[in-house]
Amino acid sequence: MTLPAAPSFSEDQAEAWDRLSAELAGQGIDLAEGLLTPAVEGSATVMAVVGKAGSGKTLLLAELYKALKAAGVEVVSGDYESRRRKDRRTLAILAPTNKAASVLRLRGVPATTIHRILYTPVYDPQYEKIAEWLSGQAPRPTVEGLTEQALDRAHAFYQTVASIPGALAAAGLRGSDFITGWKRREDPLDLGFVDEASMLDQRQLDDLREIFPRLVLFGDPAQLAPVGQSGQMVFDRLAEARKLVLHRIHRQADDNPILDLAHALADERLEFEDFEALVQDKARRDDRVIWAERVDADLMARSPVLVWRNVTRVKLITAFRMAHGAPDTDLIAGEPLICDGIELPLKHRKKRIDLEARGLIKGAQVIYLGPGSRSGFAKLHVIGAEDPQLSAASIIKIEKPDEEEPFIPHAATMGAAFLHGAAVTIHKAQGSQWPEVQVFAPDLWAAAQAGRSEAGMPLWKRLAYVAITRAETRLHWVVRNRLARPKAALGVEDLRRAAAPRLELAPMEDPA
Numbered sequence: 001m002t003l004p005a006a007p008s009f010s011e012d013q014a015e016a017w018d019r020l021s022a023e024l025a026g027q028g029i030d031l032a033e034g035l036l037t038p039a040v041e042g043s044a045t046v047m048a049v050v051g052k053a054g055s056g057k058t059l060l061l062a063e064l065y066k067a068l069k070a071a072g073v074e075v076v077s078g079d080y081e082s083r084r085r086k087d088r089r090t091l092a093i094l095a096p097t098n099k100a101a102s103v104l105r106l107r108g109v110p111a112t113t114i115h116r117i118l119y120t121p122v123y124d125p126q127y128e129k130i131a132e133w134l135s136g137q138a139p140r141p142t143v144e145g146l147t148e149q150a151l152d153r154a155h156a157f158y159q160t161v162a163s164i165p166g167a168l169a170a171a172g173l174r175g176s177d178f179i180t181g182w183k184r185r186e187d188p189l190d191l192g193f194v195d196e197a198s199m200l201d202q203r204q205l206d207d208l209r210e211i212f213p214r215l216v217l218f219g220d221p222a223q224l225a226p227v228g229q230s231g232q233m234v235f236d237r238l239a240e241a242r243k244l245v246l247h248r249i250h251r252q253a254d255d256n257p258i259l260d261l262a263h264a265l266a267d268e269r270l271e272f273e274d275f276e277a278l279v280q281d282k283a284r285r286d287d288r289v290i291w292a293e294r295v296d297a298d299l300m301a302r303s304p305v306l307v308w309r310n311v312t313r314v315k316l317i318t319a320f321r322m323a324h325g326a327p328d329t330d331l332i333a334g335e336p337l338i339c340d341g342i343e344l345p346l347k348h349r350k351k352r353i354d355l356e357a358r359g360l361i362k363g364a365q366v367i368y369l370g371p372g373s374r375s376g377f378a379k380l381h382v383i384g385a386e387d388p389q390l391s392a393a394s395i396i397k398i399e400k401p402d403e404e405e406p407f408i409p410h411a412a413t414m415g416a417a418f419l420h421g422a423a424v425t426i427h428k429a430q431g432s433q434w435p436e437v438q439v440f441a442p443d444l445w446a447a448a449q450a451g452r453s454e455a456g457m458p459l460w461k462r463l464a465y466v467a468i469t470r471a472e473t474r475l476h477w478v479v480r481n482r483l484a485r486p487k488a489a490l491g492v493e494d495l496r497r498a499a500a501p502r503l504e505l506a507p508m509e510d511p512a
Contacts, residue, residue: 009060010056010248012055012247012248013056013059013060015244016060016246017063017064019244020047020064020216020244024068026040027039027040029071029073029089030071031067031068031071034072036072038087039190044209044213045213045214045242046205046209046215046216046238047216047217047238047243048197048217048218048219048235048238048242048243048244049061049216049246050218050219050221050244051221051245052220052221052222052263053222053259053262053263053469054249054256054263055248057195057219057220058104060218061109061193061218062104062109065091065093065109068091068191072089073090073091073190073191074088074090074091075090075091076090076091077092077110088190090190091189091190092189092193092212093109093110093112093192094111094114094117094192094194095112095113095114095194095195095431096114096194096196096199096200096204096431097196097199097361098113098361098365098382098384098385099364099365099431100196100384100431100432101113101195101384102383102384103384103433105386110162113361114204114207115361116357117185117189117192117211118184118207118211119182119185119353119357120182120183121179121181121357122179122180122181122182122183123179124180126143126144127143127168127173130154130167130168130178131164131168134154134158134167135164146171146172150171150172151171153170154167154168154170154171155167156170157170165178165179166387169387181354182353182354183353184353188210188211188213189212190212190213190214191214191215192208192212192215193215193216194216194218196219196220196430196431197217197218197233198219198221198223198224198235199431200217201234205234217235220469221235221236222266222457222462223430223466224426224427224462224466225454225455232455249263256288257285257288257289257475258469258471258474258475261275261278261279261282261289262464262465262468262469264278265461265464265465270461271448272444272445272448275464276441276477276479279291279477288474289474289475289477290476290477291477292476292477292478292479293478293479293482294478294483294484295316295319295438295440295478295482295483297323297324297483297485297486298486298487298488299436299476300422300423300438301335301336302367302434303434303437304338304365304421304423304424304429304438305422305439305440306424306426306439306470307423307424307425307426307440307443308440308443308444308447308463309446310425311401312423312443313425314399314400314401316423316483317420317422317423318401321335321398321420321422323485323486324489328407329409330409331368331396331398331409331410333368333370334367334490334491334492335420335421336365336366336367336368336421336422337365337366337367337396337418337420337421338363338364338419338421339360339361339363339364339365339366339416340362340417340418340419341362341416341417342355342356342360342362342416342417343395343414343415343417344415355392355415355416358382358390358392359384359385359387360382363428363431364383364384365382365383365384365432366381366418367492367495368380368396369389369492372392375412376394376411376412376413376415377394378394380392392416393413394410394411394412394415394416394417395412395414395415395416395418396408396411396417396418397417397418397419397420398420399419406419423440426463426466426467429466429470430466432470433470433471433472434470435471435472435473436473436475436476437470437471437475438476439464439467439477440478441478441479442478442479442480443463444460444467445460447460
């Protein structure tokens with residue numbers, strides 16, 4: 001076996017690698033020699049790799065994935081899982097949101113969402129033969145209704161993108177053809193990596209520990225803790241010996257002004273006015289930071305304005321819809337939405353699992369494509385999902401200033417619920433990144449005036465840190481409560497060109 005070349009690490013990354021390698025070796029996974037032995041029973045562990053933005057957590061995760069794969073560990077994704085073997089060792093790489101998982105996938109790491117690993121698809125036996133063939137477990141099958149050319153298309157797709165649903169779609173099949181349902185995972189897996197672990201709550205961690213006896217959490221201690229966790233992340237409760245801290249900020253070497261601003265917030269003496277002066281100074285010298293007098297309506301279509309207060313969010317959404325000429329009684333194709341959960345009674349638990357498995361989990365970013373072919377359905381593009389386009393029973397709520405009840409332009413009896421997504425709270429933005437991000441500074445000033453703290457740090461600084469680090473390439477610091485007129489009409493052609501074939505989710509019976 002040819003092992004990959006040893007990665008080049010900084011001192012703190014190398015120490016974390018050595019400690020994790022030693023931990024894995026004690027559990028039968030020898031990264032140095034590329035050898036595997038059966039898992040040791042009763043060796044449940046949780047470790048955490050923590051560090052601020054730019055400290056190299058993602059690089060370490062990616063290199064560990066490569067080494068584990070080279071050693072023969074089977075990587076389990078959310079789309080298809082091979083038959084269980086007693087001697088296999090498994091790894092799943094997880095993220096709390098579709099967007100966070102897609103960020104890892106773009107870097108070559110086969111990540112999936114936590115929901116997709118808690119529940120596994122049940123395949124139609126006929127089409128499972130294709131999945132077994134593509135994954136190298138069975139010979140090429142003969143499938144009634146599929147030509148040899150269709151199988152060739154599936155094989156060619158799988159050689160490029162190792163996705164069973166994608167390959168079956170390339171053969172001309174819909175999700176409803178080959179996935180007959182979803183079931184809660186019964187058999188445990190082996191090793192789980194969880195990115196953006198600052199977003200995990202205790203219940204989610206408990207769910208994961210039922211499946212993974214060995215977990216490694218990767219998280220940023222400077223982000224906002226989940227609501228209801230008293231300012232604590234789940235890794236804060238671990239013993240110090242179980243936490244590996246990355247201190248060095250690698251991306252600062254590239255003179256990244258966005259990260260410079262984020263890390264300046266660690267200065268205890270820094271007040272809000274001082275920080276805005278830093279932002280303005282960066283904006284004068286570097287076009288990656290923009291001191292904006294107005295909110296950019298064009299950017300809001302794909303990258304929401306980040307705010308602290310709900311009242312600000314609703315006002316900005318209303319202004320965005322008015323600027324684009326959206327009618328009060330309907331949506332325009334291209335409007336952004338945020339999934340606000342699944343509204344289903346308990347007897348429809350399987351349908352809830354189906355919707356969540358397709359990417360419609362709370363907080364998912366979605367673009368409205370138009371009405372579905374059935375009443376109450378909407379055509380949607382789920383940002384970051386592996387199969388992004390689908391049609392689903394939807395309850396879409398448009399909130400308006402000074403009105404307690406939202407207007408509902410589209411409503412199924414039950415299904416996935418959505419709020420408008422042109423502006424979102426900073427809490428909901430965690431785990432996501434966009435090339436360009438607008439931060440609504442008047443809201444952060446209001447948080448500073450409120451004098452609130454979280455886990456010993458002024459709340460405005462935590463909010464500013466999270467908001468700033470959502471920007472990949474450019475930060476817009478918006479200082480006035482104004483909206484610039486859009487330069488282009490809303491559209492969806494960019495999404496249609498990039499999307500996989502649409503999946504149709506079957507309608508649901510009325511609970512009555």
